[in-house]
Amino acid sequence: MTRTMFWNGNMAAAQATRQARVQVIAAYPITPQTHTVEYLSRFVADGELDARMIKVESEHSALSACCGASSVGARTFTASCSQGLQLMSEVMYFASGMRFPIVMAIANRTLSVPVNIWADHQDALVNRDSGWLQLFAGSVQDVYDLVLAAYRVAEDERVHLPALVCYDGFILSHASEAVTVLSQEDVDAFLPPPGGTDRPILDVERPQQFGEVLLPDFYPDCEYKKHTAMNGALDVMDAAFDDLASLTGRRQQLVKAHRAADADTVFVGLGSMMRTVRHTVDVLRNDGERVGLVEICAFRPFPEDALRRALGNAKTVIVLDRDIGYGSAGMVYSDMTRTLYAVADRPRLVNCIIGLGGKDITPDTITKCLRLSREKGGKSVYWPDARGPAEGIPYTNRLAIPGRI
Amino acid sequence: MSVLVPEVRLAGRGGQGVVTAGELLGRAAIGEGRFAQAIPAFGPERRGALATCTVRVSDGEILLKFAAAAPDVLVVLDPTIWHVANVTAGMAADGILIFNSPRAPEDVEEELRSGRRGYRLAATNAQVMTVDATGIALEVLGRPITNTALLGALTGAWEMVTFEALERVIREHFGKNAEANVQAARAGREQLRRVTAIAQGG
Structure with missing residues (x-):
């Protein structure tokens, strides 16, 4: 069952995140943050989303908090853009190296200076080699669809990589368009609610070591594995788009x-x-x-x-x-x-x-x-x-x- | 290149409900099975600065993804905003201009074309209409928030959105203030004044 809403891109991202039943959201609530986390904090406060909202002191900390939550198996979300994303950049490599399936919404905005708050793709693209999937929306409807698809692909055991869902600042983030929305039951069928995961996670009952030193002898093997997982994500994405299309009637495409x-x-x-x-x-x-x-x-x-x-x-x-x-x-x-x-x-x-x-x-x-x-x-x-x-x-x-x- | 998507530009100052007006207009249009898009234009600004919103309404999917427009209709919420910003820029030559003013449309048109106090109206065959939206808002709402009165006026001049559809979204949006805003919209529609002296129905 679907219904049609008139939402801006930030609302579409927030609503898809809510329906994905994320468990931990971490965000720094100052420019260049978007409305997305403001909407999500309202959902949490109103009891519409059972998640922990962590307000941190910088974007670097926001992504670090998501990494911590993801390390114990939680489904996590954050949002940023522009200079805020650049402050996260160091942690982005850590997140992909640790194979944390974090999803981040980016209202693409340029990098200063000259000071400018408007749309271009510079912020996401300079992070193209950080090991994150990057999906670009062409409409507000795409924002909704791609956030749901991003969780499904990122958490797939063949991928286990974080994902950016990118949509143009203002032109999609603040612009409202008709969005056809799935019921919670349909979303749950497409994206099973969080709980069990096959990923190795921190667990006091089963102590393991993560993010350890890897000497030159083994380092290339690990990088190759990450690169192969990234390339393999294309097939996983195609299959996810098929499944989503069976619910929405719209087929997203690579x-x-x-x-x-x-x-x-x-x-x-x-x-x-x-x-x-x-x-x-x-x-x-x-x-x-x-x-x-x-x-x-x-x-x-x-x-x-x-x-x-x-x-x-x-x-x-x-x-x-x-x-x-x-x-x-x-x-x-x-x-x-x-x-x-x-x-x-x-x-x-x-x-x-x-x-x-x-x-x-x-x-x-x-x-x-x-x-x-x-x-x-x-x-x-x-x-x-x-x-x-x-x-x-x-x-x-x-x-x-x-x-x- | 011709761009054949009907466009409205709403222009006013931050805090006057420009962005809300765009949202309501878009929601009213999709409520009638049309496609709509509302793109507010922001600067790193604040209450009182220029605020505009471009609304496109069409029977087909709207593919244009940019704010600059050649509006068929320009709705001016703030009577002095044209002193400081060229809000009529790009307007269709035969476009409709709905201006918040208690004055006669002839007077307002003469002043806008003279450019005496701000940016000159260039659209050669524009139809200037006025409605005392501030007066209506003060009387009905008790506050100078003019957006619903002007949206009501808009439904009297532009066929892409009906008054019934507008009334429906106003009732959904405004909660306990819904009735007063519907009243403001209805008054705006009824009190819209045109240059030609043709009597206007309902």
């Missing part, structure tokens, strides 16, 4: 293709901007342009096979990155070039860096990317949003804005 099979040019990227791309693709198709798109839902593990299949016979792939790997290129672009390098007749790849720091990504942004991709003798990386001296924004070797200091 990659979501739209009119890509017969397209000459395909846009690829993460997050809510890909829905705006979908709208734009439909308009461009009406004008006779053979364009399509592939929205990546699973960024870690990176779904290489699914992407190669979805791209069809595209001659040009435009990778939209709402992030920048300074001195290199967009981080999705780097993975895409690797994914397509060995393909016979590989398409040309163009990278567009757009939407940084909350810059709106509109249909006009997308058509500009298409135009740039057709420039003769073109570059590989474009910045369609950015202005330089030609547009009246002088470069300066001082940080001060000219004329103000």
Whole structure:
């Protein structure tokens, strides 16, 4: 049984977490925290969720508390973003190394300075190698679905890794959309309530040692195992999406293709901007342009096979990155070039860096990317949003804005 | 590029119920089987600063995920906000502007187009309408919270959401203040004034 609610992304994350029957939530309640933990603390206070809410003194402590709770087998949740996620970063490697299936909701926001609180994917993507699964939502409905799926996949004995559920700050976190919600019985059927676990956990009756020193002789074996578990999560995720679809009637996908099979040019990227791309693709198709798109839902593990299949016979792939790997290129672009390098007749790849720091990504942004991709003798990386001296924004070797200091 | 999704922009100041108004409008629309999306625009700000909310309502799934809009309808909750922010920016040339004011719509339009006290209204064929939402709110609610009066007025000017659907969500949302807010919405709908002197029904 389902019902339809009008929720923002933070509420969708909180409600899915409540229905997942999490046992421990730890959070630092100051900027850049989201409403998600505020909603959850209300559920706990109102008796709608039987969980321990731990208010800590920093994001580093929030994730550390989740690690402690997870080490005794508890289902745990936390939320953060932006600079808060960076303060957690050190503990993120500990969590994945210990194979704790913690789920964290991220309302993706950029990293300061310049001070900016708005959406881009920089905060999650700079943690791409921390050993956490990373799932990206394109709508508020996706936020709800992916939080439930994340617990199921993270806790699977073939995976046992923590997961980030990422949704664009403000554009999804604060925006309300219709969300079709499962009954508690259905959620319980999809995600068995916490209790028994096959994971090794701290238990006074059966003392074991965790997180010990591993000498060089064995260290690579352990890393290889973690990497293999991460890659194997793709199949586990696909199966989880099947089971969830049998309850919701909606099938989540590792990659979501739209009119890509017969397209000459395909846009690829993460997050809510890909829905705006979908709208734009439909308009461009009406004008006779053979364009399509592939929205990546699973960024870690990176779904290489699914992407190669979805791209069809595209001659040009435009990778939209709402992030920048300074001195290199967009981080999705780097993975895409690797994914397509060995393909016979590989398409040309163009990278567009757009939407940084909350810059709106509109249909006009997308058509500009298409135009740039057709420039003769073109570059590989474009910045369609950015202005330089030609547009009246002088470069300066001082940080001060000219004329103000 | 044309973007054919009906859009409303609500503009006012933090604390005036702009975000709540967007939520109510979206809920009313989905209650009638439509798709809706409400995107509030925030800065690192506080009560009294500019607050806007973009609401899209459509018969199909809404794929546009950004706040900037070309609104078909602009609802201005605060009569002085246009002095400090260009709230009419991007508005459709023939859009509807519902302005919180006790003055005649002709007067308000003349002032908005002159730009004498703030940002000039550029939309060439905009239909300016007024409603004394502050007056209604003070009389009915005892507080200058103008959102429900203006939402009621909106249902009189825009066909995407009916008054019945709005009334339903107001009753769900406001608890013990529901009746007064329904009354404010009804008064807003009835007292909406248009430039042309055509008599308006119910």
